[in-house]
Amino acid sequence: xxxxxxxxxxxxxxxxxxxxxxxxxxxxxxxxxxxxxxxxxxxxxxxxxxxxxxxxxxxxxxxxxxxxxxxxxxxxxxxxxxxxxxxxxxxxxxxxxxxxxxxxxxxxxxxxxxxxxxxxxxxx
Amino acid sequence: xxxxxxxxxxxxxxxxxxxxxxxxxxxxxxxxxxxxxxxxxxxxxxxxxxxxxxxxxxxxxxxxxxxxxxxxxxxxxxxxxxxxxxxxxxxxxxxxxxxxxxxxxxxxxxxxxxxxxxxxxxxx
DNA sequence: GTCGTTGCAAAGCGTTTGCAGCCTA
DNA sequence: TAGGCTGCAAACGCTTTGCAACGAC
Numbered sequence: 001x002x003x004x005x006x007x008x009x010x011x012x013x014x015x016x017x018x019x020x021x022x023x024x025x026x027x028x029x030x031x032x033x034x035x036x037x038x039x040x041x042x043x044x045x046x047x048x049x050x051x052x053x054x055x056x057x058x059x060x061x062x063x064x065x066x067x068x069x070x071x072x073x074x075x076x077x078x079x080x081x082x083x084x085x086x087x088x089x090x091x092x093x094x095x096x097x098x099x100x101x102x103x104x105x106x107x108x109x110x111x112x113x114x115x116x117x118x119x120x121x122x123x124x
Numbered sequence: 125x126x127x128x129x130x131x132x133x134x135x136x137x138x139x140x141x142x143x144x145x146x147x148x149x150x151x152x153x154x155x156x157x158x159x160x161x162x163x164x165x166x167x168x169x170x171x172x173x174x175x176x177x178x179x180x181x182x183x184x185x186x187x188x189x190x191x192x193x194x195x196x197x198x199x200x201x202x203x204x205x206x207x208x209x210x211x212x213x214x215x216x217x218x219x220x221x222x223x224x225x226x227x228x229x230x231x232x233x234x235x236x237x238x239x240x241x242x243x244x245x246x247x248x
Numbered sequence: 249g250t251c252g253t254t255g256c257a258a259a260g261c262g263t264t265t266g267c268a269g270c271c272t273a
Numbered sequence: 274t275a276g277g278c279t280g281c282a283a284a285c286g287c288t289t290t291g292c293a294a295c296g297a298c
Contacts, residue, residue, distance in 0.1 A: 003252055003297050024287090039255045044288065046253095060185070065287095079225065082232065092224035097238060100216035104243030105203060111185070113235040114221065119228025127272050127277055148262085163280045168263065170278095189262090 021059040021067030077112040083121035145183040145191035201236040207245035
């Protein structure tokens with residue numbers, strides 16, 4: 001049985017209201033602005049239960065610390081602009097990925113990160 | 125000035141001879157079969173210098189420990205088995221990725237991780 | 249009142265580093 | 274012989290956990 005607590009609610013809102021995926025220390029700092037005495041252990045425990053409850057999902061980029069974003073987004077990918085370093089959400093998804101797998105492999109899921117120049121930077 | 129040592133050479137061979145990217149503990153265990161007294165610190169230090177020398181590259185994926193593979197490989201992708209947690213190399217590459225990008229975006233590069241069951245685990 | 253939640257501090261765990269001895273060139 | 278390399282153990286930083294107090298229901 002899960003209880004609705006002030007702290008977990010604050011952490012949840014911090015993540016869902018952010019415009020981008022947040023690292024654990026960002027979540028900790030931002031939530032501490034709302035609830036001063038909150039401990040880092042509570043952040044870790046809340047991230048775990050929020051993920052279990054399907055409220056948030058982890059986002060990983062190569063060599064970067066884990067970040068968290070709301071799970072309410074549709075399946076999407078990311079595009080990193082190599083010029084301005086901005087991260088875009090790409091709502092589309094390539095088809096036929098299973099075709100590149102060796103015989104006998106079952107595909108369940110995938111992560112895709114595209115890199116290049118966004119429209120603003122490509123035009124320059 | 126870099127010296128050619130037995131230990132770094134053994135670590136280098138362990139990685140280059142593997143059929144898939146290896147985690148640090150895999151590299152440590154496999155190399156220890158060749159050189160019994162080798163220490164984990166030597167593995168970490170050798171990975172660093174081998175990367176600096178462009179011999180190996182790190183492979184980072186969602187929630188997974190860093191793995192290492194030879195830097196001499198052609199463009200390829202990876203498949204993570206959700207049962208046995210092994211990371212496989214996929215030599216093929218999906219086509220038409222640029223099609224999912226918004227208008228005006230230039231695609232230069234991409235990372236793709238597929239997840240599912242490998243042929244050994246899917247058969248069970 | 250029950251028992252899930254929390255802050256604190258300690259424990260874990262993977263990685264890095266200081267050091268003295270070893271080994272390559 | 275110089276100085277890069279190594280094993281050991283201690284240090285480090287991030288994450289998890291034990292525990293007693295707190296608070297949601």
